[in-house]
Amino acid sequence: MANRTDQLLRAAWTDQSAELPSHALRWLREETGLGHVETPTRALTAPPSELSDKAREVLAGIVGAGNVLTDDAARLGRAGGLSYLDLLKHKGIGTPEVPDAVILPADPDQVTAVLKACAELKVTVVPFGGGTSVVGGVRAEGAVILDLARLDRLVAVDQVSRLATFQAGVRAPDAERELAVYGLTLGHVPQSFERATIGGFAATRSAGQASSGYGRFEDMVEGVRMATPRGDWRLGVAPASAAGPDLKQLVVGSEGAFGVITEVTVRVRLLPKVRRYEGLVFDGWEKGSEAVRKLAQDRVLADVTRLSDVDETGVSFALTGGLKAKALSTYLKARGIKEPCMLILGWEAQDNHELTVRRAETLRRLKGAVRLGRPLGEAWKHGRFNGPRQRDALMNAGVCVETLETATHWSQLTKLRSAVRTALTNALTEGSNKPIVMCHISHAYETGASLYFTAIVPRAVRDPENQWRQAKTAACEAIEGLGTISHHHAVGIDHAPYLAAEIGDLGVDVLKAVKNVLDPEGILNPGKLIP
Numbered sequence: 001m002a003n004r005t006d007q008l009l010r011a012a013w014t015d016q017s018a019e020l021p022s023h024a025l026r027w028l029r030e031e032t033g034l035g036h037v038e039t040p041t042r043a044l045t046a047p048p049s050e051l052s053d054k055a056r057e058v059l060a061g062i063v064g065a066g067n068v069l070t071d072d073a074a075r076l077g078r079a080g081g082l083s084y085l086d087l088l089k090h091k092g093i094g095t096p097e098v099p100d101a102v103i104l105p106a107d108p109d110q111v112t113a114v115l116k117a118c119a120e121l122k123v124t125v126v127p128f129g130g131g132t133s134v135v136g137g138v139r140a141e142g143a144v145i146l147d148l149a150r151l152d153r154l155v156a157v158d159q160v161s162r163l164a165t166f167q168a169g170v171r172a173p174d175a176e177r178e179l180a181v182y183g184l185t186l187g188h189v190p191q192s193f194e195r196a197t198i199g200g201f202a203a204t205r206s207a208g209q210a211s212s213g214y215g216r217f218e219d220m221v222e223g224v225r226m227a228t229p230r231g232d233w234r235l236g237v238a239p240a241s242a243a244g245p246d247l248k249q250l251v252v253g254s255e256g257a258f259g260v261i262t263e264v265t266v267r268v269r270l271l272p273k274v275r276r277y278e279g280l281v282f283d284g285w286e287k288g289s290e291a292v293r294k295l296a297q298d299r300v301l302a303d304v305t306r307l308s309d310v311d312e313t314g315v316s317f318a319l320t321g322g323l324k325a326k327a328l329s330t331y332l333k334a335r336g337i338k339e340p341c342m343l344i345l346g347w348e349a350q351d352n353h354e355l356t357v358r359r360a361e362t363l364r365r366l367k368g369a370v371r372l373g374r375p376l377g378e379a380w381k382h383g384r385f386n387g388p389r390q391r392d393a394l395m396n397a398g399v400c401v402e403t404l405e406t407a408t409h410w411s412q413l414t415k416l417r418s419a420v421r422t423a424l425t426n427a428l429t430e431g432s433n434k435p436i437v438m439c440h441i442s443h444a445y446e447t448g449a450s451l452y453f454t455a456i457v458p459r460a461v462r463d464p465e466n467q468w469r470q471a472k473t474a475a476c477e478a479i480e481g482l483g484t485i486s487h488h489h490a491v492g493i494d495h496a497p498y499l500a501a502e503i504g505d506l507g508v509d510v511l512k513a514v515k516n517v518l519d520p521e522g523i524l525n526p527g528k529l530i531p
């Protein structure tokens with residue numbers, strides 16, 4: 001179990017070293033001014049645990065002495081999430097926030113007992129699923145980590161209603177493996193799929209790459225069970241209800257600040273038997289985003305619908321390298337495409353007839369696009385979980401790489417994209433360093449879409465944390481009034497200062513009031529979600 005979280009003590013996504021191909025590194029040096037930068041991984045030590053003997057004894061009485069871990073490896077292995085800043089700290093640039101202990105309860109009752117004990121002992125608790133938070137959600141200095149790794153069971157499957165109940169610590173690949181036995185799927189595939197958990201998805205309102213077809217995670221949640229210092233809370237008895245506001249939605253997105261989700265009942269679907277992914281290219285962002293809007297509003301989106309802007313398309317083609325990239329660019333020019341914007345579409349269906357009909361409905365609306373067929377789509381699908389490994393390789397090469405996401409209505413989309421691009425570019429341009437800022441739509445709705453930005457620039461040698469902070473602040477300020485502070489990464493610590501601008505001071509007071517009821521001692525994940 002320790003290996004599930006250690007990953008070079010969280011300095012990387014996997015324990016396999018990641019390297020950039022030489023042509024990619026050469027290209028990056030030319031484009032950004034990247035020099036030769038060393039990124040050593042420093043051997044880290046943990047400060048002594050400050051968990052009192054009494055607390056250790058009480059917690060051991062609940063979960064067993066072997067499940068209260070205070071050794072350095074266990075604590076460093078859960079020190080922080082997987083944001084750029086968290087990864088930097090584990091590479092020895094900055095100091096990671098190390099918890100005092102790691103508690104591993106075995107079931108929902110033990111979770112409730114741990115929370116009640118911690119409330120009495122005034123011990124702060126940070127819930128930890130896969131630890132993939134990119135917004136500081138699992139930072140736990142001066143707190144204990146409540147790791148849900150042992151809540152790893154499929155509790156029930158209702159094949160008639162197409163529902164499955166999972167314990168919160170089940171990881172996405174394990175959930176899919178268990179469902180496949182019944183011919184079912186959840187269809188939730190965020191880029192963090194390999195490591196994130198069912199409880200983490202619910203706690204953060206996650207959105208997967210196939211959200212256009214399968215919905216966001218909160219659309220899938222039919223029921224939740226949450227342990228709080230006040231006791232166990234279960235919600236969700238029917239597919240729809242008019243019994244007052246939907247309190248499930250207070251739990252979904254609560255980021256560990258109101259309680260610990262111990263079980264989630266999710267809507268599942270039949271496992272698809274046929275899949276088809278393909279790529280098209282539009283000439284320019286406006287034409288591409290208009291096309292995605294039409295698909296969304298005519299309700300014929302493919303299950304995966306992802307439009308890259310010209311910068312992101314350029315980077316994907318450049319990283320392909322060699323003759324293939326040159327041939328592609330010559331072909332697109334010959335077809336009159338001046339600013340290629342790549343659209344990936346993926347359909348999943350029960351049989352070829354269903355797929356053919358849906359595909360035809362989508363494609364007949366995409367006038368003016370150059371179809372590049374299956375190789376491009378299949379290549380995207382093949383590499384869909386490579387992002388974290390590429391980030392490791394970039395960071396090892398001395399690159400600052402940050403991703404951030406937002407969403408807005410169609411009428412504001414182009415304005416928001418320009419505002420964030422300009423903010424990031426200005427904040428990251430320094431001396432001979434030139435940032436690359438790229439963007440894509442990966443989640444489309446009838447009324448609007450998400451925007452996902454990736455910025456890469458040579459890492460500042462003197463103060464890398466400040467370089468990141470300036471870019472983050474500039475982007476968050478650009479978003480204010482135009483879109484949401486987070487479409488799927490959640491609030492955590494990093495977005496908390498901007499939440500009031502989105503939900504109002506009254507909204508923040510409502511969240512505080514809920515917390516006061518469920519967690520009167522304020523032991524749960526302080527500093528996260530609520531500003």
Ligand SMILES: Cc1cc2nc3c(=O)[nH]c(=O)nc-3n(C[C@H](O)[C@H](O)[C@H](O)COP(=O)(O)OP(=O)(O)OC[C@H]3O[C@@H](n4cnc5c(N)ncnc54)[C@H](O)[C@@H]3O)c2cc1C
Pocket residue numbers: 081082083126127128129130131132133134137138148168169189190191192195196197198199200201202203204205206207208209254255256257259260261262387388488489490492525528
């Ligand atoms: C490389 C990379 C790619 C990513 N891609 C995506 C993406 O495509 N889509 C997306 O939505 N997100 C993405 N994320 C963000 C992250 O994976 C999601 O936020 C995910 O939902 C977190 O799941 P987790 O199990 O790792 O939760 P953790 O990181 O462990 O926790 C996240 C937050 O939820 C709380 N929490 C966790 N479990 C529980 C629980 N059982 N009860 C109460 N609170 C809990 C934690 O305290 C924390 O505040 C990505 C992250 C990385 C590093």
